[in-house]
Amino acid sequence: MESEYKLLSGAMVTLALATATLVVVPYMQLDHVPPSPGLKPYTEQQLRGREVYIAMGCLYCHSQQPRSQSLAPDFERGWGRAPVAGDYYYDHPHLLGTSRTGPDLFNIGARQPSVDWNLGHLYEPRAYTPGSIMPSFPFMFELKDKAAPGDKVVNLPPSYAPAGxxxxxxxxxLDLVAYLIGLNHTYPVDPGAQLPQLSPEQAAADGIKTAVGAKK
Structure with missing residues (x-):
């Protein structure tokens, strides 16, 4: 029985140390990071589009975190600089992604700022990127005999346009495309200015706040 208590105590200590290292300390470091200069809050339409992005599972195939030039050729791929913490200030939850079945979208708004291109790409990706394995989303569009006033008609390549x-x-x-076009983090940042040094008193206060589950 004594060995079981020791095993349980060791497991609890290990879990506590892992939680402190991976959750509490990073929270204390990043809780006071301001938004990056040049970063704008999402508009109401972009926030709706972000919900569509989550609902459609876009983050399962696309990341939003280009790697440093010293680690990978992401910059040469046109995906932009490595992000800093302040770039995600308005993201709740964060959509970093863990897979790259498709390209990184951290700066898709800079690479593809065209509403028409993005709408057409959602309707039929292969019309714009031959060989693409991205699924099409025709249910986000409507086929009509004639467009009504206020309708946003998608201008497809002739070979992909439905006859008549x-x-x-x-x-x-439209909301999803507004969100995608808003993903433009091409403004300059100073990585060294992103992590403020906390005083011992502030760090202790943050540790207490984190322990009780307070949220900023």
């Missing part, structure tokens, strides 16, 4: 019909984007497609 027009493709009209639904609101969810």
């Amino acid at each position: 019909k027009v493709v009209v984007a639904k609101q969810e497609a």
Whole structure:
């Protein structure tokens, strides 16, 4: 029985140390990081599009975290600089992603700022990127005989346009594209200015706040 108590105590201590190292300390470091200069809050439409992005599972195939030039050729791929903590100030939850079945989208708004391109790409990716394995999302669009006033018609390449019909984007497609175009982090940043040095008193206060589950 004594060995079981020792095993349980050791497991609890190990879990506590891991939690402190991976959760509490990073929280204390990043809790006071301000938004990066040049970063703008999401608009109401972009926030709706972000919810569509999550619901459609886009983060399962796309990341939003280019790696440093010293670690990978992400910059040469056109994905932009490595991010800093302040770039994610308005992201709740963060959508860093863990897989790159598709390209990184941290700066897709700078690479593809065209609403028409993004809408067409959602409707039929292979019309714009031959050989793409990205699924199409036709349910986010509507086929009509004639566009109504206020409709956003998707201008597809002739070989992909439905005969005798027009493709009209639904609101969810427009919102998603607004979010994607808003992903533009090409402003300059100073990585060294992102992690402020906390005083011992502030660090202790943050540790207490974290322990009781307070949220800023």
